[in-house]
Amino acid sequence: MDSRTINEHYAEIGAELIKTEEALESIRNSTATIVYLSSEHKKTGNGKIVKAQCEKISDKYKWGIPCDFTITVFEPNCEGMTEEQMKMLIFHELLHVKISYKDDGTEVFGTNPHDLEDFKLIIDRFGTEWAEVKE
């Protein structure tokens, strides 16, 4: 079952990334709030293991989930990953957060699609194997 709990450690990693990573400047300059969650669910999608997921919370659910986005880490799928890899995973998920503006300056929240390729930025810096676990 996909029950999720708030994870303060990931929140700290995320806050630090948003503060320091240039690619996340749009989040830094916005009012977007993000809640970081852990799930014990072994999520798969299209036959692939899903390590984490970024979701925009629609207005109609905000009474229950008081934030604009959630980032969920599916813990059983991340076993053996190092702290540095977890940081990259959260960085990856934060790159999905999309902030745009209407003509009147109102913020519009959305998500960037997940390409078949990983985000080029992370690949360039850490290689295609960034999420592989060493046996």
Ligand SMILES: [Zn+2]
């Ligand atoms: Zn992704």
